[in-house]
Each structure stands twice: as structure tokens, then as C-alpha cells.
Amino acid sequence: MKKISIHWKKYLNTDNVLLLLIVITGALLRFYNYKELPFTFDEFSAFFRTRFDNFQDLIYYGVKTTDTHPAGVQVFMYYWIKLFGESGPVVKLPFTIFGILTIIVAYKIAGKWFNNTVGLFAALFIAVLQYPITYSQIARPYISGMFFSLLMVWFWTNVVFGSGKKYYLNLTGYIICGAICAYNHHFSLMLVALVGFSGLIYVKKEKLKSYILSGVVIFLLYIPHLPIFAVQLQHGGVEEWLGKPEPDFFLNYIEYILHFSNLMFILSCLLIVAGFIYFSKNFKETNKFRILSFSWFSISFLTGYFYSVYVNAVLQYSVLIFTYPFLVMFVFSFYRDIKSLYKIVIIIVFTSASIYTLIYEREHYELFYDSGYEEILIESAKVIEEKGKGNVTTVLYLPEKIHEHYLNKLQIDGDDLYNPANIGNFIKFREFLKKQSSYYLIIGWAGFPNLEYLVIAEEIYPYMIQKKTWFNTDFYLFSKIKPEKKDYSFADRIIYHSEHNFDKHGDGWDDVKPIYTLPGISYKDDRVLRLDKTSEYSPGFHAELHNIIEKKTNIIYISVDALMPDTISNALLVCVLKSEDKVIDWRANNFNDFIDKPNKRLSVHLAVKLPDINLNYPDIEISTFIWNKNLEEFLVDDFRIVVREGNPVIYSLYYDF
Structure with a gap:
């Protein structure tokens, strides 16, 4: 012992x-x-x-x-x-x-x-x-x-x-x-x-x-x-x-x-x-x-x-x-x-x-304990049960095998769940949504690269009534009809908005002398901007980035309405982030990715996902403009930039939030 x-x-x-x-x-x-x-x-x-x-x-x-x-x-x-x-x-x-x-x-x-x-x-x-x-x-x-x-x-x-x-x-x-x-x-x-x-x-x-x-x-x-x-x-x-x-x-x-x-x-x-x-x-x-x-x-x-x-x-x-x-x-x-x-x-x-x-x-x-892959399907099932299957269109972008895994686990029928990658490009996605008779639209995704789908959806379903976010995953519910609630507000909080409609413009926009279009087309009696062979670049928007955003997790959406009188333009909607004359991010979307018909007013969009950009630079400035690189003739109106809250916990496991 x-x-x-x-x-x-x-x-x-x-x-x-x-x-x-x-x-x-x-x-x-x-x-x-x-x-x-x-x-x-x-x-x-x-x-x-x-x-x-x-x-x-x-x-x-x-x-x-x-x-x-x-x-x-x-x-x-x-x-x-x-x-x-x-x-x-x-x-x-x-x-x-x-x-x-x-x-x-x-x-x-x-x-x-x-x-x-x-x-x-x-x-x-x-x-x-x-x-x-x-x-x-x-x-x-x-x-x-x-x-x-x-x-x-x-x-x-x-x-x-x-x-x-x-x-x-x-x-x-x-x-x-x-x-x-x-x-x-x-x-x-x-x-x-x-x-x-x-x-x-x-x-x-x-x-x-x-x-x-x-x-x-x-x-x-x-x-x-x-x-x-x-x-x-x-x-x-x-x-x-x-x-x-x-x-x-x-x-x-x-x-x-x-x-x-x-x-x-x-x-x-x-x-x-x-x-x-x-x-x-x-x-x-x-x-x-x-x-x-x-x-x-x-x-x-x-x-x-x-x-x-x-x-x-x-x-x-x-x-x-x-x-x-x-x-x-x-x-x-x-x-x-x-x-x-x-x-x-x-x-x-x-x-x-x-x-x-x-x-x-x-x-x-x-x-860490909430799987966005699973939560998106759970939330979608709740909405479908509440609103009725025929009243909801559901578009989900989830990795295929993970999607199938949780459908089986939750015993959810996935036949009416659409994948934007299968629907097609921006133009086809817009046409797909126009054909839907449902009053509600669900969009959910995990790490989806093309946030422009979100603002295209808002062309047909303009009222975002619900937003939920998890690590690297997002869920949105839209409606064609404005909710009756008096306290309704757009679910993805808008932090900044500025627009140039060429009648007047908000903060940050270049001045421009507007002109009238010829009578008898979509823009009659509206002041618009005409770009032609004499104008390679449009007037643009310029600001210090910290003045228009709250956090590095915010998302910037840039949009412009355009009409091509004859042929589809190859112009670019551009956004540039600079720090002390050094370009830290340059991105653009082509007009012909959004417009497939002449003489029809359609919107072109560009999304800037700030969490994916290194913003550890001093005095970052943002600029956005149209680059008419082939010197074509077309008309534009309602040039706008909107900053939204985005997903505050998108990369929360590894970064500050």
C-alpha cells in the first residue's frame, strides 16, 4: 500500500x-x-x-x-x-x-x-x-x-x-x-x-x-x-x-x-x-x-x-x-x-x-454548427409549405452531391428545385423568370460566383421579403407583389444608393449634358445619354470606398438600362477599385451578356463582392463607367450604384465579422 x-x-x-x-x-x-x-x-x-x-x-x-x-x-x-x-x-x-x-x-x-x-x-x-x-x-x-x-x-x-x-x-x-x-x-x-x-x-x-x-x-x-x-x-x-x-x-x-x-x-x-x-x-x-x-x-x-x-x-x-x-x-x-x-x-x-x-x-x-447547405433546404421547404407549391419558384445553387445528400436526409422532393447553372446564362435566366406564374421566388446558394442573378430576379420579383445567411451560404425570398405590412423594408439592407438618370443625378456622378432621343422609340420624352463613335467612355461615378460601405462584407451592385437601336453592343459595364493609382480590382460585364435583342430596353448588371477582394489598402477609390470599346451607338439611362449589407458571416469561421 x-x-x-x-x-x-x-x-x-x-x-x-x-x-x-x-x-x-x-x-x-x-x-x-x-x-x-x-x-x-x-x-x-x-x-x-x-x-x-x-x-x-x-x-x-x-x-x-x-x-x-x-x-x-x-x-x-x-x-x-x-x-x-x-x-x-x-x-x-x-x-x-x-x-x-x-x-x-x-x-x-x-x-x-x-x-x-x-x-x-x-x-x-x-x-x-x-x-x-x-x-x-x-x-x-x-x-x-x-x-x-x-x-x-x-x-x-x-x-x-x-x-x-x-x-x-x-x-x-x-x-x-x-x-x-x-x-x-x-x-x-x-x-x-x-x-x-x-x-x-x-x-x-x-x-x-x-x-x-x-x-x-x-x-x-x-x-x-x-x-x-x-x-x-x-x-x-x-x-x-x-x-x-x-x-x-x-x-x-x-x-x-x-x-x-x-x-x-x-x-x-x-x-x-x-x-x-x-x-x-x-x-x-x-x-x-x-x-x-x-x-x-x-x-x-x-x-x-x-x-x-x-x-x-x-x-x-x-x-x-x-x-x-x-x-x-x-x-x-x-x-x-x-x-x-x-x-x-x-x-x-x-x-x-x-x-x-x-x-x-x-x-x-x-x-460552425449550422450547415447552410441544409438550412437552405429547410427554409425552402417551410416557404413552399406556407405559400403553396404552385405559388413558389425555387432556384438553388448547391453542389450536386451535397444537395442530394440533404434531400435524402430531409426527405424533400427535389423535382421542382431549379439550379441556375442548368437554366443558363443571364439572358436565359431572365426569360425563365418571366415565364413563371408564381408570386414568390426563392434563391439560395452556397459560394455562388454570379451575384448578378439576384438583381436580375428583382426585375421580375422586386420585393425581397426575407434574407437569411450562414457561413458561405445565402437564402432569399422575393415577391412580385409588395407585402401589405406597413413596416415592410427590403430584406437586404441598403447602405448606399446613388443614381444618374440624366435628368438629374445623385452624389459622385460626373456632370453630363443630356440630349433627347429621336421621337417614337422607348425613350420618348426622357432624357438619356447617347454613346456613339465619338464617346469611348461614359460619364461615371467616383467615390472613396469607405464613404459608401459599412463593412468589408458588403456587396456593391451596379446597373444601367440600355437600348441598342440596331445591333447588340459589345460595350462593357466596368468597376475599378484603386489605391494611390494602383488598381487593386478591375471587373466588367459585357452588355451582350444581358441584352439579346435590339430596340428593347433591358438592364445590364455588375456585382462587386467585397469579401473576395483584398481591401487592406489605404484610401481606396471606386469608379464605375461604361466602356464603349468598339465605338458603337446605343442609349443608356438610369445608371445606378447600390451598396447592400450582404452576408455578414460569409467567411466568419476564418475572418473577423
Whole structure:
């Protein structure tokens, strides 16, 4: 009994109790309302690519030709789903467990490298922040890579810096985890290389041979994947949807880690400053680990940054998660092991602040737990039931397989749900809506690129009576008839409106001398603008962007009515954003994308989705005008610019809102 008591006392110390509380807190934050967690788009993509009858098809169709990630996680999911089923919680469970175990391994590494204070801070910054929590709730290769990267470094530390005790066991663990990292993600593969080469600097001579051999074995284990890697390399990056990083990427990354919260930023700064007050007495002895942790994160970040800028965009927050723990360890590595009371106070204060901002400022459990894909269908079904099936036209743009998944889950008949991509271009969409006898129109979409469909819809259904938004998804309900409610207002709040109808004009427009058209056409008795061979550019609108918008999530809609007397014009409706004479965004829509008949007054539209534009420039100016590039003759009227609220939470999981 005495031996057992001594044994337990060894583990029942303040640091281990604090670690246990951190782990429990991290687990609760990850498992809260777990069965309600939806699949993300990336998860759906991987999920659908597990539905093959054999391993060969999985590799060829599920990885080699359709994915840019290594095969490891896809193969794991293939067999996991075969064994345990397709339900969301079951698919996500291993990754959530990896996320919890990561807390412990980070503590162990930081404690071994520096001291238990640094270990507790490393565990804390993994347990309670949205960044690692989110990726612990996503069945993709990020949190798994973080876990196995840390586990690899744990074994590597014991191999390179440890005694001969359990040497070959640690060497085996290093090889296995290194190979798993190589098959997990290209950035965790890069960390394997960084760690491996780092060991050559520190490993003792008597271990050098076996250490080099371990690296060779990891490479040999990766050889079967080389043909897949070669094919994927030809695919390039994901630049069709991921923009190149800007110089402020790292600052944005830190803001994201700290919940975009001033409170979290202040607390973190105080913690860092306190590290120099309670400065480590073992600075020289631990400096090698300080250098390693800084180097591993910095090299990963800089490689991703410069590759993205000069080759193909690959850098995003997710790919930095493998070295994120080492960034945390470096930042707090200057601490000596402080008193238990200080640890308790720091952990309680930081945990409280983090949970508060996670729930109430980042709204994680609302925004991340509501699947816009599903909510759009639920809202559509409600409206159809309330208004009657024959009174509602429903146009939804959702990824096809995701759409089918939720139709089956919700048991909704999808026969009368139209996809704008199947309807056709802007002209065909307008004609489609004109043929509808329904009084109501639903438009819902996820990440739809052509917001002009929305304002085309308003030509026929001018009253927006409902708007709902979720992460990267929108739902709108329109009516042909103005609602009887006295307090009715357009559902997408209008922030700014200015118009030039060539009788008079609002703020920001160039002056123009209006002319009358010839009598007997649509514009009789109306003052309009005629563009012809003498006018390449129309008068336009100019303003400082900050004067007409409220937030970076606003949407700008530019419209003009036009009539082509003889032939269809090839003119362009243009919008330009400039900062100090540098063009930061230029876009245009062709008139003939909206007008297919001469002698008919129709509207041309251009949408500017501000969330997709980098607005981190000083003194941005906006200009819009018509470019009559072929010097054709046509008439225009009612040139207008409208700024609307848009979707305030469109990219809320990764950006401030």
C-alpha cells in the first residue's frame, strides 16, 4: 500500500492536475453538441470519394486524379467508414480524439524541452482556442497531421537527445510517425524532412548510423506514394479558389488564432512580457529547442508563402497547424517554471477569456454548427409549405452531391428545385423568370460566383421579403407583389444608393449634358445619354470606398438600362477599385451578356463582392463607367450604384465579422 501511495503521489501533482483540467476542458469544447456537427465542403468531398468498390478505384479516382492531398487520410476514411458507417459523429470521431491527444503530447514535448510551465501553456493554446478546436471537429488531414507530427517529434527527441534506454523503441516510433506524416499532408511531409535534417546537427556519433538509416526507411516507406505525388504535382495548387497571400498574412493569422479579440490579444501580450520577467535560468541549455521550434514554424510558413506568391497558391491557416504548437512553444520558451499559484491564475483567466470569446464573439457553436447547405433546404421547404407549391419558384445553387445528400436526409422532393447553372446564362435566366406564374421566388446558394442573378430576379420579383445567411451560404425570398405590412423594408439592407438618370443625378456622378432621343422609340420624352463613335467612355461615378460601405462584407451592385437601336453592343459595364493609382480590382460585364435583342430596353448588371477582394489598402477609390470599346451607338439611362449589407458571416469561421 505504501508503494502504491508513493506511486500515485508522483502523478498527483499540481501540474498534472492542471493538465488534466485543460484536457477535460478541451474535450468538452470539442464534444459539445457533437451529433449536431455538420460536414464541411471539404469533408463532403472526401466523404463522397470513399464510395468505391475496391482499393484501386479509391486510389485512382479518389486520390490520384481528383485530390491534391496524399492518400493517407483518404485510405483511412475509406476503411473507417466501411467498418463503422457514414454518420457524421462516427466519421469525425478519430480526428476529434487526435485533437484531444495532441494537447497531452504538446505538453510532454514542451515540458521535456523547457519546463512544465511552457508545457501547460502549449497545452492551453491547443485546448481552448478556436483554431485547433475547429480542425479537431473536421475529418480532414489537419488535426491528424498535427497529432502525428508532435508524436514524431516526441520520439525524435528521445532518439536524438535521450539516453540509450528504449532507444530502438523510440526509433521505431519515429519511423512509423514520420511515415504517417508523409502520407498525411504535404506540409506534414515537409516537417518530417525538417525534423530529420535537424537531427543530423545534434545526434551523437554512436547514433548517427541508425539515425540516418531511420530516415532512409521513412523514405522507402513513402516510395509507393511517389507516382501519386508526381501526378498531383502536375495539378498545381488550388489557385482557382485560393488567392495568393498578401504581406499581412501572418498578422491576420495571429488575429485568427486569438479570436480577433482585443481581450485575447492583451492577455497574450501580458503572458509574453511576463516570460521575460520570469526569465528561464536554463536559457543556454534550452536554446537549441528554442531555435528548432522557431525554425520549423518559420521555414514552413516562408516556404508556403513564397511558393504561393511565385508558383501556386497553397498557403492557408490549415497547412500551418502542423507547426503551430512549435510557434506557441517558442513564444513561451523564455519562461522558467513558475509557482503553482501563478499557473492556476493564468490558466483560469486565459481559459475563461478564450471560452467567452469563442462562444459570444466568434459564435463558434452557432456559425460552425449550422450547415447552410441544409438550412437552405429547410427554409425552402417551410416557404413552399406556407405559400403553396404552385405559388413558389425555387432556384438553388448547391453542389450536386451535397444537395442530394440533404434531400435524402430531409426527405424533400427535389423535382421542382431549379439550379441556375442548368437554366443558363443571364439572358436565359431572365426569360425563365418571366415565364413563371408564381408570386414568390426563392434563391439560395452556397459560394455562388454570379451575384448578378439576384438583381436580375428583382426585375421580375422586386420585393425581397426575407434574407437569411450562414457561413458561405445565402437564402432569399422575393415577391412580385409588395407585402401589405406597413413596416415592410427590403430584406437586404441598403447602405448606399446613388443614381444618374440624366435628368438629374445623385452624389459622385460626373456632370453630363443630356440630349433627347429621336421621337417614337422607348425613350420618348426622357432624357438619356447617347454613346456613339465619338464617346469611348461614359460619364461615371467616383467615390472613396469607405464613404459608401459599412463593412468589408458588403456587396456593391451596379446597373444601367440600355437600348441598342440596331445591333447588340459589345460595350462593357466596368468597376475599378484603386489605391494611390494602383488598381487593386478591375471587373466588367459585357452588355451582350444581358441584352439579346435590339430596340428593347433591358438592364445590364455588375456585382462587386467585397469579401473576395483584398481591401487592406489605404484610401481606396471606386469608379464605375461604361466602356464603349468598339465605338458603337446605343442609349443608356438610369445608371445606378447600390451598396447592400450582404452576408455578414460569409467567411466568419476564418475572418473577423
